Amino acid sequence: MRRFPWVSASAVAFLVILALLAPYLALPDPTRMDLAGRFAAPHASHLLGQDEYGRDVLSRLVWGARVSLSVSLGAALLAAVVGVTLGVIGGYLRGGAEFVTLRLTDILLCFPPMLLALLIVTLFGPGARTLIPVLAIVYAPSFARVAYAGALTIRSLDYVTAIEALGAGRPRIMARTILPNIAGPVLVQFSLAVAASMVLEAGLSFLGLGVTPPAPSWGLMIGAARATMSQAPQLLLWPCAALTAAILSINALCDGLRDYVDPQPAARRPTRLADRTAPGLAAPPSRDTVLSLRGLSVAIDTPRGAIQPVRDVSFDIKAGETLALVGESGSGKSLTGLALMGLLPPAARVEAGRAWLDGIEVLDSAPDIVRGLRGDRVAMIFQDPMSSLNPVHRVGDQIAEVILAHRDVGAADARSRAVALLRQVGVPDPPRRAAAYPHEMSGGMCQRVMIGMAVANGPRLLIADEPTTALDVTVQAQVLTLMSDLKRETGVALLFITHNLPVVAEIADRVVVLYAGQVVEQGDAAETFAHPRHPYTKALLGSAPREEGPPPEGIPGSVPSPGELPSGCCFAPRCAMRLAACERPPPLVEIGGGRTSRCIRWSEM
Amino acid sequence: MGWILRRIAISLLLIWVVSSIVFLAIHLVPGDPAEVLLSLGGSAPDADSVAALRAQLGLDQPILTQYLHSLSHFVVGDLGDSLSDGTPVMSEALRRLPRTLELIGAAALISTAAGVPAGVAAAVNRGGPLGRCFSALSGLALSTPVFVVGSLLVMIFAQWLRLAPAGGYVAFGEDPLRHLLLLSMPAATIALGLWAQIFRMTRSSLLDVLQRDFIRTARAKGLREHAVIMRHALRNALAPILTVLALNVGSLLGGTVLVEYIFNWPGLSGALVEAVNNRDYPMVVGCIVIISTLFVSLNLLVDIAYGLLDPRVRAR
Numbered sequence: 015m016r017r018f019p020w021v022s023a024s025a026v027a028f029l030v031i032l033a034l035l036a037p038y039l040a041l042p043d044p045t046r047m048d049l050a051g052r053f054a055a056p057h058a059s060h061l062l063g064q065d066e067y068g069r070d071v072l073s074r075l076v077w078g079a080r081v082s083l084s085v086s087l088g089a090a091l092l093a094a095v096v097g098v099t100l101g102v103i104g105g106y107l108r109g110g111a112e113f114v115t116l117r118l119t120d121i122l123l124c125f126p127p128m129l130l131a132l133l134i135v136t137l138f139g140p141g142a143r144t145l146i147p148v149l150a151i152v153y154a155p156s157f158a159r160v161a162y163a164g165a166l167t168i169r170s171l172d173y174v175t176a177i178e179a180l181g182a183g184r185p186r187i188m189a190r191t192i193l194p195n196i197a198g199p200v201l202v203q204f205s206l207a208v209a210a211s212m213v214l215e216a217g218l219s220f221l222g223l224g225v226t227p228p229a230p231s232w233g234l235m236i237g238a239a240r241a242t243m244s245q246a247p248q249l250l251l252w253p254c255a256a257l258t259a260a261i262l263s264i265n266a267l268c269d270g271l272r273d274y275v276d277p278q279p280a281a282r283r284p285t286r287l288a289d290r291t292a293p294g295l296a297a298p299p300s301r302d303t304v305l306s307l308r309g310l311s312v313a314i315d316t317p318r319g320a321i322q323p324v325r326d327v328s329f330d331i332k333a334g335e336t337l338a339l340v341g342e343s344g345s346g347k348s349l350t351g352l353a354l355m356g357l358l359p360p361a362a363r364v365e366a367g368r369a370w371l372d373g374i375e376v377l378d379s380a381p382d383i384v385r386g387l388r389g390d391r392v393a394m395i396f397q398d399p400m401s402s403l404n405p406v407h408r409v410g411d412q413i414a415e416v417i418l419a420h421r422d423v424g425a426a427d428a429r430s431r432a433v434a435l436l437r438q439v440g441v442p443d444p445p446r447r448a449a450a451y452p453h454e455m456s457g458g459m460c461q462r463v464m465i466g467m468a469v470a471n472g473p474r475l476l477i478a479d480e481p482t483t484a485l486d487v488t489v490q491a492q493v494l495t496l497m498s499d500l501k502r503e504t505g506v507a508l509l510f511i512t513h514n515l516p517v518v519a520e521i522a523d524r525v526v527v528l529y530a531g532q533v534v535e536q537g538d539a540a541e542t543f544a545h546p547r548h549p550y551t552k553a554l555l556g557s558a559p560r561e562e563g564p565p566p567e568g569i570p571g572s573v574p575s576p577g578e579l580p581s582g583c584c585f586a587p588r589c590a591m592r593l594a595a596c597e598r599p600p601p602l603v604e605i606g607g608g609r610t611s612r613c614i615r616w617s618e619m
Numbered sequence: 620m621g622w623i624l625r626r627i628a629i630s631l632l633l634i635w636v637v638s639s640i641v642f643l644a645i646h647l648v649p650g651d652p653a654e655v656l657l658s659l660g661g662s663a664p665d666a667d668s669v670a671a672l673r674a675q676l677g678l679d680q681p682i683l684t685q686y687l688h689s690l691s692h693f694v695v696g697d698l699g700d701s702l703s704d705g706t707p708v709m710s711e712a713l714r715r716l717p718r719t720l721e722l723i724g725a726a727a728l729i730s731t732a733a734g735v736p737a738g739v740a741a742a743v744n745r746g747g748p749l750g751r752c753f754s755a756l757s758g759l760a761l762s763t764p765v766f767v768v769g770s771l772l773v774m775i776f777a778q779w780l781r782l783a784p785a786g787g788y789v790a791f792g793e794d795p796l797r798h799l800l801l802l803s804m805p806a807a808t809i810a811l812g813l814w815a816q817i818f819r820m821t822r823s824s825l826l827d828v829l830q831r832d833f834i835r836t837a838r839a840k841g842l843r844e845h846a847v848i849m850r851h852a853l854r855n856a857l858a859p860i861l862t863v864l865a866l867n868v869g870s871l872l873g874g875t876v877l878v879e880y881i882f883n884w885p886g887l888s889g890a891l892v893e894a895v896n897n898r899d900y901p902m903v904v905g906c907i908v909i910i911s912t913l914f915v916s917l918n919l920l921v922d923i924a925y926g927l928l929d930p931r932v933r934a935r
């Protein structure tokens with residue numbers, strides 16, 4: 015929740031108090047003329063001087079605030095009452111009431127506000143008393159819209175249905191539950207309407223169609239001062255400044271209220287690549303190792319201090335190999351993939367670690383070097399193919415774009431390569447599909463397009479983040495087959511991020527199990543599944559959906575959040591094999607056969 | 620094409636409702652327009668001249684007859700004759716409308732040309748000094764009413780610096796340079812507030828789009844940041860910016876009333892103020908119907924542009 019906007023609120027309060035106290039401030043009568051003192055400079059009895067009729071400028075400004083505020087507050091209040099009533103009735107009762115409310119506001123919103131005001135002034139004549147209803151009519155529709163939208167959402171909430179079932183009367187429900195809930199947006203709308211009415215009132219008065227002279231009004235003062243601006247520019251400047259300052263503070267209050275009532279996540283800090291510690295485990299990667307990751311830690315700064323959703327993760331991937339990165343959601347597997355691509359969200363940063371892709375360091379290199387690798391030597395496909403494609407570009411162009419970004423080819427060449435890629439990833443009728451937009455294709459087709467885009471430049475490493483989760487089961491199988499075919503044909507190394515163990519068993523050569531941001535077990539996929547050496551891996555296998563037999567039991571408990579990790583083994587709260595010794599953090603140990611485990615009782619399993 | 624036709628039909632319906640309401644408002648409000656007109660001088664009018672004027676204006680007919688009569692004339696583009704000088708409202712309006720449109724067009728051009736780049740700059744260097752500077756400026760611009768801006772511009776550029784005339788109008792054909800000089804100040808006055816709106820909308824809409832999945836894909840392709848912003852983000856951010864422009868055309872058309880008055884620009888809105896002052900009912904109704912029609916048609920154009928920008932809208 016944001017802070018209450020005190021500064022602008024006190025500015026507005028000052029204005030209101032000034033307007034209220036105007037009669038008691040011992041100011042000269044704002045309408046008393048003094049022809050001898052025309053255009054007099056400021057002096058003791060007239061602090062801001064006198065105007066073209068010798069009236070006191072300061073007094074007219076203060077009284078002008080009173081007129082301006084009473085008109086705009088009165089109009090906004092009236093508009094709020096009328097508009098909110100209409101909106102709530104329309105949104106809650108639906109049917110005929112809804113139709114009338116919506117169409118009425120539609121029609122009123124067809125008139126530009128100033129025109130509507132001019133029309134009504136033509137009919138009823140100018141003057142402060144007409145102004146309030148005029149402005150109320152102009153601004154009621156926006157209140158009706160806000161209240162209608164609020165009432166619609168709240169109406170469908172469970173507790174309204176519940177008290178309705180308890181037999182509460184409709185008027186009571188509207189007054190007692192809906193009104194307090196839409197108070198926030200209505201309040202914001204109210205301050206908007208006050209500012210807008212103030213502008214409109216001043217504008218109408220400026221034209222001589224609003225407040226009638228000699229009553230003091232800022233708009234009138236500005237209008238009158240225009241005639242004499244060459245001899246007395248201050249007469250123009252003062253009311254201009256007063257009006258602008260008043261509207262500025264109301265607008266600022268309005269913005270502040272909006273943030274206060276409807277808090278959005280606070281602005282994120284840009285990623286800083288500095289301040290990283292090298293872990294010092296920099297083993298030079300061997301030749302056929304495509305990716306070598308050492309000691310990756312990712313940190314996210316939160317209001318309550320930094321958390322570490324990824325801690326000290328290391329692994330290697332060889333050419334043509336598939337490594338599955340497995341864990342429940344929140345285990346840090348996606349962040350690991352994004353960190354390798356240099357695509358961490360702005361709130362997250364790499365805190366420690368090194369990674370070599372084809373011998374090129376990627377975690378600590380200049381952003382431009384990493385950008386040059388992305389889409390070329392390393393590519394990534396994501397969970398939701400529909401939202402990952404740009405809705406306004408044709409899919410063929412989106413594929414051609416990645417070729418053009420890294421290869422020195424012409425646009426026509428790139429486009430024909432794109433069509434060939436679509437054919438390669440099994441999209442039927444590629445030339446026609448290349449001209450389609452993403453929304454015209456199914457999810458499975460979109461994921462094929464994403465895969466085509468990823469392999470367009472023949473990458474060495476392909477990172478796939480839950481590539482089948484958003485798809486139908488049959489389509490899942492097809493996409494998996496496509497990926498293993500591509501791997502066989504091109505020798506690309508695959509980092510497959512998933513929580514779906516049956517998929518892993520089908521496609522992976524090796525597996526890395528993550529829990530609470532740490533590697534807990536790592537090794538050959540078949541062996542690990544046959545003989546897990548960590549209670550978490552075993553529990554995961556037990557909870558995976560099976561084709562026959564009883565439905566799996568979930569793992570009791572839940573993943574600890576990165577803010578409150580246990581001091582010892584992270585899995586201890588959910589572990590059936592827990593011992594007193596598990597209170598100390600267990601190390602990741604080699605257990606032979608190229609496997610590692612982070613459990614002190616691995617040998618007993 | 621179906622979606623375009625449907626939107627055109629809705630717009631025509633709205634225009635019909637609006638003109639009917641204006642008509643009814645004039646006739647259902649207590650007080651006889653003829654009597655009000657004749658008593659403008661301050662003296663009570665005699666019954667004979669009121670009756671004569673009523674007959675002349677057709678006010679003695681039943682209201683339904685009057686309504687159908689004026690509606691049938693509206694449809695063929697006849698909005699009646701001005702009460703003050705007897706010229707047909709339509710021809711007078713058509714003579715003045717292009718000048719108002721020119722003013723709005725110039726303002727929209729200036730503010731978009733300055734607002735979109737400023738918004739992009741502020742979104743890309745979030746929290747940077749340039750962005751903050753623009754934000755503060757837009758806050759001030761949004762809080763300064765057009766007639767304040769206009770009056771101050773006249774004082775500074777016409778009175779003090781003597782760089783431009785305080786107002787007036789010369790046809791483009793007569794003296795192009797002077798025409799543009801006279802256009803510059805009123806256009807700049809309207810453009811200031813609009814600039815602030817466009818700037819803010821560009822910034823927030825771009826920030827929103829930059830969070831989407833397809834931007835991550837674009838980055839994953841290894842595109843330069845420039846290409847990510849221009850090709851992938853900005854195009855998707857344009858629709859809300861366009862909406863802001865369209866929604867503001869309403870207040871813009873209102874704003875021209877004051878600006879034309881200040882700068883003596885002989886456009887349609889200026890004629891409206893004059894007509895309100897003279898209680899020239901046919902002229903008031905005519906101007907309002909024309910401007911509202913314009914407003915509705917602009918919204919229609921924006922809807923169509925939306926469809927062209929975002930292929931998904933067409934499908935709906």
Ligand code: SF4
Pocket residue numbers: 548549550583584585586589590591592593596600612613614615
């Ligand atoms: S270290 Fe202890 S608590 Fe942790 S998994 Fe092994 S047995 Fe369970």
